[in-house]
Amino acid sequence: MPTDAQNERKPGGHINRRQLLKYSVQGTALTALGGALPHPTQAGVASFIKEPAKNGKIVVVGAGAFGGWTALHLLRKGYNVTLVDQFGPGNNQSSSGGETRLIRAYYADPIYTDMAMRALTLWKENESKMGQKVLHQNGLLLFNYPSSKAESEAAVSIYKKAGLPLEKVSLDDAVKRWPQIGIEGLDHVMYDPTAGYLDARKGCQAVCDLFVKEGGTFLQQQVKQESIKGGKATAITLANGNVLEADQFIFACGPWLTRLFPELTKKLIVTRALVFFFASPAGQSDFMENKLPTWMDRDMAGPFRSFGVPGRDFRGFKLGLTPPDNNVTDRFDTYNRFVKPEEFELALGVIKRRFPKMVGQPLIEQRVCQVTMTPDSDFILDTHPEADNLWVMGGDSGHGYKQGASFGELAANTVAGEKDKMKKFALKRLIG
Numbered sequence: 198m199p200t201d202a203q204n205e206r207k208p209g210g211h212i213n214r215r216q217l218l219k220y221s222v223q224g225t226a227l228t229a230l231g232g233a234l235p236h237p238t239q240a241g242v243a244s245f246i247k248e249p250a251k252n253g254k255i256v257v258v259g260a261g262a263f264g265g266w267t268a269l270h271l272l273r274k275g276y277n278v279t280l281v282d283q284f285g286p287g288n289n290q291s292s293s294g295g296e297t298r299l300i301r302a303y304y305a306d307p308i309y310t311d312m313a314m315r316a317l318t319l320w321k322e323n324e325s326k327m328g329q330k331v332l333h334q335n336g337l338l339l340f341n342y343p344s345s346k347a348e349s350e351a352a353v354s355i356y357k358k359a360g361l362p363l364e365k366v367s368l369d370d371a372v373k374r375w376p377q378i379g380i381e382g383l384d385h386v387m388y389d390p391t392a393g394y395l396d397a398r399k400g401c402q403a404v405c406d407l408f409v410k411e412g413g414t415f416l417q418q419q420v421k422q423e424s425i426k427g428g429k430a431t432a433i434t435l436a437n438g439n440v441l442e443a444d445q446f447i448f449a450c451g452p453w454l455t456r457l458f459p460e461l462t463k464k465l466i467v468t469r470a471l472v473f474f475f476a477s478p479a480g481q482s483d484f485m486e487n488k489l490p491t492w493m494d495r496d497m498a499g500p501f502r503s504f505g506v507p508g509r510d511f512r513g514f515k516l517g518l519t520p521p522d523n524n525v526t527d528r529f530d531t532y533n534r535f536v537k538p539e540e541f542e543l544a545l546g547v548i549k550r551r552f553p554k555m556v557g558q559p560l561i562e563q564r565v566c567q568v569t570m571t572p573d574s575d576f577i578l579d580t581h582p583e584a585d586n587l588w589v590m591g592g593d594s595g596h597g598y599k600q601g602a603s604f605g606e607l608a609a610n611t612v613a614g615e616k617d618k619m620k621k622f623a624l625k626r627l628i629g
Contacts, residue, residue, distance in 0.1 A: 253277065254443040255612070256433060258420050260286035261293035262397075262598045263590050264449030265404040266319075266605025267612075272413045274613055279441060281433075283419035283453075286405040287398030290530070292451040292567050294398050295472060297506045297515060298598035299491055301337045301392035302361060305351035308621065309596070310359060315603035320395070323602075326410075327403040330396075333509070336490035337392030338375065340551065343384050344498035352387070364388045375490075377483050379553045382496075394491050394506050397598060420450075420457070423587065430587035445612055449590040452529045452569045454577075458589060461581070464627040465592065466570045467529040471520060471536055473544045474513035474562040475555060484514050484555065494551065503547045513561050514552075516544055519568065519595065534565035568595045571627065576600070578608055578622040588612060589624055 253276050257268040260282035268280040287294050300320075302313040320332040341349050356363040364387065371378065371386040380386075409415050419436035423446065432442045448457060452467040477484045489507040496502060503518040520540050525532055541560070548555050571577065571592040581587040590608055597604070610616040 253445065254279070255445045255447065256281060256441050256443040257447045257449060258282075258433070259448065259450035259453075259590075260405050260415070261291050261401060261449065261451060262298075262601025263593070263604060263608070264447070265401055265408065266602045267447060267449060267590065267608045268413060268605075269404055269408045269411070270606045270609035271612065272408060272411055274609060276613075278408075279414045279416060279443070280405065280408060281416045281418055281420060281435070281441075283417070283436075285417050286415075287401030289398075289564075291401075292569060292593055293401050293598055293601070295564060295566055296397060296512055297394045297509070298397045299337065299392070299493070299504060299506070300332070300395050300599040301389055301491075301493075302356070302359070303337065303339060303352050303363075303387070303389055303392070303493075304355065305348050307355050307358070309600065310352075310355050310361075312600045312603040312607070314359065314361070314391075315606070316600055317391070319602035319606065320400075323404075323407065327407055329399070329403060331400045331403055332393065332395055333486065334391060334393035335486045335507075337389040338371075338378070338490045338492040339387040339389070340378075340380075340383055340492065340494045340496075341385050341387060342382060342496045342498070345495040346384065348495065348497065349385075349387060356389075362390055364390075377489055377552060377554055378492075379549075379551050381550050388490070392491065394509075395598065396510075400598075420448075423448075423457070425581070425584045425587065428584060430581070430584040445586045445588070447588040447590055447608065447612065449608075451591060451593065452526075452567055454569070454589060454591050455526060456530075458581070460628070461589060461624055462627050464572050465526070466524055467526045468519060468523045468568050468570055469525055469534075470566040470568050470595065471518055471540055471544070472564040472566060473516045473536075473541070473560060475516065475548065475558045476561050477508040477514050478554070478558060484508050484552070492551075494547065501543065503544075503551075514555060514558070516547060518543060518547065525567070529567055536563050536565060568593060570594050573626065575626075576604060576622050577624060577627070578604075578611060579618060579624040582624070592627075 255271050255276045256279045257264050258281050260280050268278050272278045284290050302310045304310045366386040366388055368380045421434050421436055423430055424432045430446045432440050434440050455462045455465050482488055484507050486507045486509045491506050493504045500521045501518050506515040508514050571594050574594040577592040578590050
């Protein structure tokens with residue numbers, strides 16, 4: 198039986214704006230988060246009313262997807278919040294930098310599905326305050342193999358329970374609807390119309406700007422060390438010699454967690470992630486965001502997986518992948534970030550197999566980003582074993598940006614004592 202979304206789909210595989218909005222907010226009251234929606238105004242636009250000031254100062258270290266949103270949510274709870282980042286929000290050394298990140302609810306774990314849908318809602322509610330568009334819901338194609346059957350079945354079940362649209366498309370129908378794609382080696386294609394992408398570095402800057410606009414303090418400084426006495430963190434020292442005292446400290450600094458807390462992060466691994474931009478064919482629009490969804494290649498048995506964003510904002514066709522044998526944990530902030538020739542060949546192989554009409558298009562840009570992996574790919578949100586007011590937050594594991602808005606909300610609720618710490622995000626998994 199077709200879903201409501203399928204019945205109301207417009208030509209080209211899209212659903213109308215009313216239905217898309219409906220499905221985008223389905224996950225806002227799901228069980229994993231416990232974050233209440235702000236009260237709407239009479240005009241139907243979310244209005245954030247800052248709570249009365251609390252007797253507490255909080256310092257958040259790291260202005261990426263996790264730290265920036267956490268600081269904003271805490272500020273709106275009435276805390277005095279200072280956000281610190283050594284290179285600035287969305288900088289090109291961070292895990293949250295770059296042009297774009299996918300946002301999708303396609304998970305085998307309902308906790309992350311819930312967070313992704315809540316994040317969609319939070320971006321929608323805040324874009325008008327930011328004065329710019331960051332969220333782009335142009336859909337997601339999932340190229341599934343026999344090796345990804347278990348993941349696909351789990352995702353279908355989760356989507357169904359959440360009331361979200363997820364369509365299984367036969368290979369014949371897929372090439373009719375999206376003639377740009379190649380189907381070699383695939384079992385089937387899944388289509389998620391609520392998914393899409395976020396502007397990454399712009400999004401980090403927009404969150405930080407909104408944080409400052411609403412009364413927060415941002416400092417571009419490096420944190421050198423923290424001070425812990427009597428089971429409490431008392432202050433942090435900055436590179437310029439200044440000392441910041443606070444009641445709570447949250448460290449959300451990506452791979453730099455391994456530098457600041459080596460004893461707590463022995464099992465964290467920092468890996469390289471490669472991003473390529475190819476020129477779209479001149480005079481053609483087939484590979485632009487209004488004609489082609491974002492995509493993920495889900496070969497669970499292969500040596501690597503790839504993903505991408507069609508041409509947008511005049512940047513070219515994006516292809517991302519994480520090649521094998523890519524551990525840079527011990528030198529993540531000192532190595533030269535360049536793509537190896539054999540890694541470029543991997544990218545060309547993806548183009549040939551999945552987007553044959555792009556073969557021969559020149560490479561116009563390449564980047565090396567970084568991913569901080571936990572052993573189980575779950576995030577980190579826990580207190581330091583020697584200081585119950587010092588929080589460690591991170592472990593993006595290659596899927597953190599899409600969750601930043603909602604994970605930041607969860608962190609703020611947990612730090613404020615409104616939610617219990619989740620065992621799933623405990624630090625003890627990484628010690629030893």
